[in-house]
Amino acid sequence: MTKAVSRDFCLKCILTFLLILSLVVASFVVVSFNPLALFTLEALGDMALYIARFFPPDLSVEFLLKVSTGLVQTFAISAVATLLAALMSLFLAVPAAGQMGQGVKVLTRFFLNFLRSVPELVWAVLMVLAVGLGPFAGTLALALHTAGVLGRLFGEALENHDPSAHLALRLAGASKAQALLYGTLPILGSRLLSYTLYRWEMNIRMATILGFVGAGGLGQILYYELSLLHEQQASTVIMAMVVLVVGVDMLSNQLRREQMHSMG
Amino acid sequence: MDTRFQDRDPAAKGRVLKACLLLAILWPTFDVAQFNVALAMTPGNFEVFTNFLSQFFPPSFQPDFLKMVLKATLETLAMATAGIALAMAIAIPLSLIITHSLSISRLGPASGHRAAQLARYLARMAILLMRGIPEIVWALLLVRVFGLGPISGVLAIAVTYGGMLAKVYSEILETENTRAARALLMLGSGRTAAFLYGLLPGASQELASYTVYRWECAVRASVVMGFVGAGGLGQLMDQSMKMLNGGEVSAILMVFLALVFLADSISLVIRRQLA
Numbered sequence: 135m136t137k138a139v140s141r142d143f144c145l146k147c148i149l150t151f152l153l154i155l156s157l158v159v160a161s162f163v164v165v166s167f168n169p170l171a172l173f174t175l176e177a178l179g180d181m182a183l184y185i186a187r188f189f190p191p192d193l194s195v196e197f198l199l200k201v202s203t204g205l206v207q208t209f210a211i212s213a214v215a216t217l218l219a220a221l222m223s224l225f226l227a228v229p230a231a232g233q234m235g236q237g238v239k240v241l242t243r244f245f246l247n248f249l250r251s252v253p254e255l256v257w258a259v260l261m262v263l264a265v266g267l268g269p270f271a272g273t274l275a276l277a278l279h280t281a282g283v284l285g286r287l288f289g290e291a292l293e294n295h296d297p298s299a300h301l302a303l304r305l306a307g308a309s310k311a312q313a314l315l316y317g318t319l320p321i322l323g324s325r326l327l328s329y330t331l332y333r334w335e336m337n338i339r340m341a342t343i344l345g346f347v348g349a350g351g352l353g354q355i356l357y358y359e360l361s362l363l364h365e366q367q368a369s370t371v372i373m374a375m376v377v378l379v380v381g382v383d384m385l386s387n388q389l390r391r392e393q394m395h396s397m398g
Numbered sequence: 399m400d401t402r403f404q405d406r407d408p409a410a411k412g413r414v415l416k417a418c419l420l421l422a423i424l425w426p427t428f429d430v431a432q433f434n435v436a437l438a439m440t441p442g443n444f445e446v447f448t449n450f451l452s453q454f455f456p457p458s459f460q461p462d463f464l465k466m467v468l469k470a471t472l473e474t475l476a477m478a479t480a481g482i483a484l485a486m487a488i489a490i491p492l493s494l495i496i497t498h499s500l501s502i503s504r505l506g507p508a509s510g511h512r513a514a515q516l517a518r519y520l521a522r523m524a525i526l527l528m529r530g531i532p533e534i535v536w537a538l539l540l541v542r543v544f545g546l547g548p549i550s551g552v553l554a555i556a557v558t559y560g561g562m563l564a565k566v567y568s569e570i571l572e573t574e575n576t577r578a579a580r581a582l583l584m585l586g587s588g589r590t591a592a593f594l595y596g597l598l599p600g601a602s603q604e605l606a607s608y609t610v611y612r613w614e615c616a617v618r619a620s621v622v623m624g625f626v627g628a629g630g631l632g633q634l635m636d637q638s639m640k641m642l643n644g645g646e647v648s649a650i651l652m653v654f655l656a657l658v659f660l661a662d663s664i665s666l667v668i669r670r671q672l673a
Contacts, residue, residue: 158483164476165548165629169484184543210430217424251655255534255622259639264447265437273431343534346626350432360538376530 188369197367201355201374208351208378211269211344212337215276220330222277223284228314230289246289249282254340258349269350276340280333287329291322335386342375352378446642453644457652466634467653474630474657477548477623478616481555485616486609488528488560493567495521499576499597500589521564528561533619537628548629555616555623566608574601607669614665621654631657 162168171177230246232239257275265271300317308316319326345353352375359367437443494500496518503511536554544550571593579596583589624632631654638646 158479161476161479161483164472165480165552167480167549167552181543207430210427213424213427214431214433251658252651253618253622255625256635256651259625259636260447263450263642264443265434266443268432269430270432270434270437273433339532343532346534346538356535357538360542372531372535375532375535376527379532380526380530 187365188372190366191369191373192364192366193370197370201352201371204345204352204355204371205374205378207269208341208353209338211272211276211349211351212334212341215273215341216280216330216334216337218273218277219280219284219333220326222281223288224326226281226285227288227292230285231292233292233310243286243289246282246285249278250286251282252279254279254344255347258344258347262348267348267350272341272344272349272351275344275349276337280337284329284333288326291325291329292318295322331386335382338382339379342378450642450644453642454648456645457649458643458645459649463646463649467631467650470624470629470631470634470650471653471657473548474620474624474632475617475661477551477620477628477630478555478613478661481552481620482559482609482613482616484552484556485559485563485612488556489563489567492521492525492560492564493571494589494593496525496564497568497571497593497597499572499574499579500583500593502583502589505580505583525561525564528557529565530561531558533558534623534626537623538626541627546627546629546633551620551623551628551630554628555620558619559612559616563609563612567605570601570604570608571597574604603672607672610665610668610672614661617661618658621657 226242226246228234229238229242254275257278258272261271261274261278265274295318297318299321300313303313303317304310341351341353343353345351345355346357348354352371356368356371356375359365359371498504501514501518503514533554536557537550540550540553544553574597576597578600579592582592582596587595620628620630621632621635624630624634625636627633627636631650635647635650635654638650
């Protein structure tokens, strides 16, 4: 380097830094929380006592059986919800891509945005009201939110794909539906599938906690045991959650890496 | 070779077979998920739900209630900001420990090799645990120690996002150009100096931009965490929902959507500036 790196006085940087710092401090004031208070002897002792109550985890056979049922249920909720959402999104994607007119497109997009921006847990509370406690409510809640996400992704994929196959079929006399089914979908298929699998991965994570509002799965067991102050049972459930979440994470990372290798 | 005109899809057989196979695998899961559309149509459920939904309009805009919503909104933003600040404080040392490109023992035989390896392993396990447990579970656990209110929410965000940030920070630091840091380390500089002068200049933009993105996620998450009593808009929404007050729920929902939109655009603007 011929010239020394400029170390000019940067007023903008300093102001930005001060602004962010003051906002952070203001945030701590608003929630009236002093992080240093965590490190008093008393607070540390309380925490240690609380953590000690989670050990040893309950590994009795009957409880493990219960947890594994919850695990299977969580898995089922996520699988069914993702499947339903993918099917819904296929139908919603066509109007969302503007193939049925501009007005319908705007309306569908608005609907999809709405589905997407309401969090899964809020949907779950609503669905518990609609269909009662249990995994079905969780399935519906996840499906609604995921339909919003996938519908938008599918719609964008449909809008931006290469239309030559579609056009060729249309020019050869195929109907719009036929051109979509045999021209467009085969091209987009793998992309739509990868979007769906990606959402499934996120849904597995989400399904573990939907039970907090009574929508089935591992979360419901955890909430129940914690309400009864059964910390040892709760720690078994938490361990199952970590295994599920981390396992799915590692599996998908592995698959992604393999796919990247096979694609070069 | 058969050159007859084919008016049927040549791939139909395979597709139908695949679909059937998939359905056969997935069918039991429908059972486990207790999939039953008829449940929504039972008179009790249907009535309660439609009553509740019909109350959504008009949203409740009473001054008292609005004041509460405003306070909760502020609290939500503060929770996210304070949580991310703490998460950074947790993530920076952890990521410096686990980053390979800052590892002195990788350069060659060094004293304290075993201890360094052990520290790295422990840090990795801590990160795995922190981000492996969803934030709302952390919130549920912390509410029992710190009581209802935003403090548990702040700590839950700090722990979960601390783990996520630590992992991504170290990934960013490893994919950056690491030659400068390596050269510094080989010349005998300490890890901190190698980080500050060798890695940080190249990576600071990406690090900052990812942190801002996580802040946006934290705003979203802090709403949800209120459902277990960790303060903010979520707690308010939970209360209104338990009282089946549709007008209040729809008002909070609207504020929430606006807040998420706001956080989205703020984060987008900052990240554009950084890029």
